[in-house]
Amino acid sequence: MAFFFKFAVASLALFFYHGFVVEAETVTYNWNISWTTANPDGMLERPVIGINGQWPLPVLNLTKGDRVVANVHNGLGNETTSIHWHGFFHHNTTFMDGPPHVVQCEIPPGSTFVYNFTLDQAGLYWYHSHSKGQYPDGLRQALIITDPENPYLGQYDEELVISLSDWYHDQMPDLLKGFISVTNPTGAEPVPKSALMNETQNFELPVQPGKTYLLRIVNVGAFASQYFWIEGHNMSVVEVDGVWTKPNETSMIYLTSAQRYSVLITMKNETTTNYPMVGSMDTDLFDKIPADLNWNVTGWLVYDKQGHRPQPHELEEFDPLDDVYLTPTDGVELYEQPDQVIVLNMSMNNLGDGANYAFFNDITYVSQKVPTLYSVMTTGDAASNPVIYGRDTNSYVLLKDQVIDIVLNNLDTGKHPFHLHGHNFQVLYRSPEEEGFFNATNTTSFPAVPMRRDTFWVKPTGNFLIRFKADNPGVWLFHCHLQFHFDAGLAMTFVEAPREMQQNLKIPQNHYDVCKASGEPVAGNAAGNTVDLFDLTGENRSVDPLPAGFTAKGVVALVFSCIAAFVGCAAVAWYGAAPLGVAPVVPSPQ
Ligand SMILES: *[C@@H]1O[C@H](CO)[C@@H](O)[C@H](O)[C@H]1NC(C)=O
Ligand SMILES: *[C@@H]1O[C@H](CO)[C@@H](O)[C@H](O)[C@H]1NC(C)=O
Numbered sequence: 094m095a096f097f098f099k100f101a102v103a104s105l106a107l108f109f110y111h112g113f114v115v116e117a118e119t120v121t122y123n124w125n126i127s128w129t130t131a132n133p134d135g136m137l138e139r140p141v142i143g144i145n146g147q148w149p150l151p152v153l154n155l156t157k158g159d160r161v162v163a164n165v166h167n168g169l170g171n172e173t174t175s176i177h178w179h180g181f182f183h184h185n186t187t188f189m190d191g192p193p194h195v196v197q198c199e200i201p202p203g204s205t206f207v208y209n210f211t212l213d214q215a216g217l218y219w220y221h222s223h224s225k226g227q228y229p230d231g232l233r234q235a236l237i238i239t240d241p242e243n244p245y246l247g248q249y250d251e252e253l254v255i256s257l258s259d260w261y262h263d264q265m266p267d268l269l270k271g272f273i274s275v276t277n278p279t280g281a282e283p284v285p286k287s288a289l290m291n292e293t294q295n296f297e298l299p300v301q302p303g304k305t306y307l308l309r310i311v312n313v314g315a316f317a318s319q320y321f322w323i324e325g326h327n328m329s330v331v332e333v334d335g336v337w338t339k340p341n342e343t344s345m346i347y348l349t350s351a352q353r354y355s356v357l358i359t360m361k362n363e364t365t366t367n368y369p370m371v372g373s374m375d376t377d378l379f380d381k382i383p384a385d386l387n388w389n390v391t392g393w394l395v396y397d398k399q400g401h402r403p404q405p406h407e408l409e410e411f412d413p414l415d416d417v418y419l420t421p422t423d424g425v426e427l428y429e430q431p432d433q434v435i436v437l438n439m440s441m442n443n444l445g446d447g448a449n450y451a452f453f454n455d456i457t458y459v460s461q462k463v464p465t466l467y468s469v470m471t472t473g474d475a476a477s478n479p480v481i482y483g484r485d486t487n488s489y490v491l492l493k494d495q496v497i498d499i500v501l502n503n504l505d506t507g508k509h510p511f512h513l514h515g516h517n518f519q520v521l522y523r524s525p526e527e528e529g530f531f532n533a534t535n536t537t538s539f540p541a542v543p544m545r546r547d548t549f550w551v552k553p554t555g556n557f558l559i560r561f562k563a564d565n566p567g568v569w570l571f572h573c574h575l576q577f578h579f580d581a582g583l584a585m586t587f588v589e590a591p592r593e594m595q596q597n598l599k600i601p602q603n604h605y606d607v608c609k610a611s612g613e614p615v616a617g618n619a620a621g622n623t624v625d626l627f628d629l630t631g632e633n634r635s636v637d638p639l640p641a642g643f644t645a646k647g648v649v650a651l652v653f654s655c656i657a658a659f660v661g662c663a664a665v666a667w668y669g670a671a672p673l674g675v676a677p678v679v680p681s682p683q
């Protein structure tokens with residue numbers, strides 16, 4: 094491929110896998126992140142973020158053991174950027190994980206950031222921007238890490254990868270402005286304009302009769318989950334989020350934003366017709382469905398290029414797989430009893446500016462002046478006190494090798510996919526809808542070999558319980574992967590093994606150079622105080638709560654009645670009615 098360079102450098106290391114010697118390569122990418130244009134749904138040519146002038150972005154195909162060196166140049170001119178390697182462990186290299194203000198500084202226009210790390214895992218992953226809600230403007234693509242120990246090797250003929258996603262015509266900075274706004278007090282998310290399959294709407298997959306394919310599917314969308322099915326063909330699920338599983342046959346899978354599945358599909362022997370392959374956005378997520386919205390994207394398995402392309406059947410004729418029952422092939426058993434149980438009550442509500450935000454335990458995430466990792470590295474013993482990272486990073490300090498339970502109670506009536514950086518977690522329990530709070534006394538047993546993944550969704554007003562081992566020193570976000578909710582503050586921070594980080598991490602000079610270019614401080618507590626680490630004066634904080642006497646419902650009613658009266662008066666009425674003179678200028682939450 095002409096748009097990136099791959100150098101096979103003299104083998105750096107030899108890895109032994111069950112007696113096979115595998116040579117590890119250094120794979121170097123030179124990327125210029127810059128604007129280009131595309132019209133993937135055939136309805137609107139719009140600016141998109143490409144790499145070296147190309148969009149869709151390249152699918153990366155790496156091998157376990159490889160070293161990746163990605164020289165990421167920000168050629169956007171008018172936005173900062175960053176790359177997150179979704180699902181990667183980054184052992185001893187948490188500073189390569191990507192989220193700005195967490196483990197690095199924003200890459201400002203004109204700067205080049207070097208991501209440099211080795212791959213000690215395999216499976217289907219993806220890479221995307223972690224700056225603001227940027228990736229839905231195009232900076233997202235699948236990434237495969239080939240496994241020398243692939244348990245399904247020999248059981249298929251060819252590997253294929255496709256993405257699913259939602260697509261907007263407006264750009265994310267504008268969508269976010271409208272979403273987190275007094276004119277949107279209920280927090281209704283922007284509804285996509287269309288759905289895409291492999292970044293297009295006319296996707297055709299030529300197949301050969303009798304062959305078996307390993308089809309790898311990732312949802313790279315901003316917001317909408319998708320039902321996926323191939324008519325006339327069952328799928329045997331063999332991988333979730335980078336974890337090989339025992340085969341489980343199904344006619345349909347359900348992928349939230351950021352989730353991945355790999356499936357084995359065997360082709361028919363006759364080539365008399367072609368078969369629809371459908372992605373259908375979960376309309377439960379949309380507050381209202383615009384009359385002109387086609388929430389499906391249909392592609393075809395093409396046995397016969399000249400042949401008929403039939404229309405798909407109804408969604409209700411298929412039944413999605415319940416991922417909770419999958420079993421990893423590696424047999425990793427349920428971790429022992431937890432050392433810490435972290436209960437997160439998530440809710441969505443209005444703050445004093447009348448806009449809608451999202452909360453874990455009443456805290457809406459706000460990023461800080463000093464990236465959290467740099468605070469860890471420069472505060473000595475104080476690093477084990479979560480206070481220094483700033484109230485609104487919602488930081489929890491974990492000790493090395495602790496077993497951690499996260500209980501997530503969804504007080505909201507929507508579905509939310511949660512992603513933990515730097516780990517995959519065991520899934521112990523997901524409640525049905527409307528169960529309310531998790532009740533430990535009710536749950537008698539957990540799976541002996543639980544499914545593990547890195548992104549898992551909670552049902553409306555339900556709960557889930559997940560467990561992971563704090564065996565990976567680093568600063569790791571846990572957040573809702575719906576970009577609108579992430580930007581509305583639905584995130585918190587794990588500061589995992591701060592002492593070990595201080596002892597073992599070697600952050601490259603290049604990262605500090607980028608901070609210098611972006612003007613971000615790199616030492617001290619969240620507020621950049623290097624003298625008194627417990628003086629957080631100047632830390633970034635969320636908007637104040639609603640003034641006393643105002644309930645969120647009251648604000649909503651006020652704004653709604655005003656919108657009903659005549660469009661456009663909402664903001665005026667709110668500020669006019671606010672008794673405490675709420676400042677109309679609100680700091681950005683991310
Ligand atoms: C990156 O791409 C932009 C837009 O095409 C171009 O203006 C710029 O010169 C490129 N920068 C580098 C370092 O290649
Ligand atoms: C940056 O420039 C691109 C390309 O001209 C444009 O589409 C985009 O809206 C700009 N972004 C911002 C935040 O102004």
Ligand SMILES: *[C@@H]1O[C@H](CO)[C@@H](O)[C@H](O)[C@H]1NC(C)=O
Nearest residue numbers: 183184185186213596597598
């Ligand atoms: C990380 O670094 C520590 C200290 O050098 C070392 O003991 C450990 O094996 C490393 N972990 C991995 C996964 O390489």
Ligand SMILES: *[C@@H]1O[C@H](CO)[C@@H](O)[C@H](O)[C@H]1NC(C)=O
Nearest residue numbers: 160161162207208209210601
């Ligand atoms: C990548 O990291 C390795 C290990 O720290 C180092 O030896 C190498 O020089 C780095 N490569 C680049 C291009 O920075």
Ligand SMILES: *[C@@H]1O[C@H](CO)[C@@H](O)[C@H](O)[C@H]1NC(C)=O
Nearest residue numbers: 154156237239251252253254
């Ligand atoms: C990725 O590379 C491996 C060889 O390293 C190859 O077998 C496989 O087909 C490739 N996958 C894709 C989707 O190109």
Ligand SMILES: *[C@@H]1O[C@H](CO)[C@@H](O)[C@H](O)[C@H]1NC(C)=O
Nearest residue numbers: 149150152253254255291298
């Ligand atoms: C999907 O698109 C990517 C990027 O354009 C491409 O590399 C890949 O081969 C496509 N998948 C299939 C099955 O054609």
Ligand SMILES: *[C@@H]1O[C@H](CO)[C@@H](O)[C@H](O)[C@H]1NC(C)=O
Nearest residue numbers: 324325326327328342343344
């Ligand atoms: C798919 O699996 C279901 C349930 O096992 C079965 O009834 C159906 O016949 C299978 N369909 C195909 C096309 O194999």
Ligand SMILES: *[C@@H]1O[C@H](CO)[C@@H](O)[C@H](O)[C@H]1NC(C)=O
Nearest residue numbers: 302303304359360361362363
């Ligand atoms: C296709 O033909 C082969 C060889 O005759 C047979 O083993 C296989 O079961 C057939 N596949 C299907 C889906 O009928």
Ligand SMILES: *[C@@H]1O[C@H](CO)[C@@H](O)[C@H](O)[C@H]1NC(C)=O
Nearest residue numbers: 386387388389405406407408
């Ligand atoms: C989307 O596809 C489903 C399943 O075929 C169908 O029930 C629904 O009517 C389709 N929606 C639109 C807008 O075409």
Ligand SMILES: *[C@@H]1O[C@H](CO)[C@@H](O)[C@H](O)[C@H]1NC(C)=O
Nearest residue numbers: 339340341414415418419420
């Ligand atoms: C397959 O999934 C079903 C539920 O969807 C579950 O009952 C069954 O135990 C699973 N089988 C395996 C082998 O994981």
Ligand SMILES: *[C@@H]1O[C@H](CO)[C@@H](O)[C@H](O)[C@H]1NC(C)=O
Nearest residue numbers: 528529530531532533534535
């Ligand atoms: C727990 O069990 C009690 C009694 O069986 C039941 O009333 C309650 O709804 C259950 N709560 C949960 C959270 O499952």
Ligand SMILES: *[C@@H]1O[C@H](CO)[C@@H](O)[C@H](O)[C@H]1NC(C)=O
Nearest residue numbers: 529530531532533534535536
């Ligand atoms: C949890 O369920 C038990 C019954 O299984 C019940 O006695 C207890 O009150 C419940 N606790 C809460 C907090 O709902």
Ligand SMILES: [Cu+2]
Nearest residue numbers: 509573575578
């Ligand atoms: Cu969410």
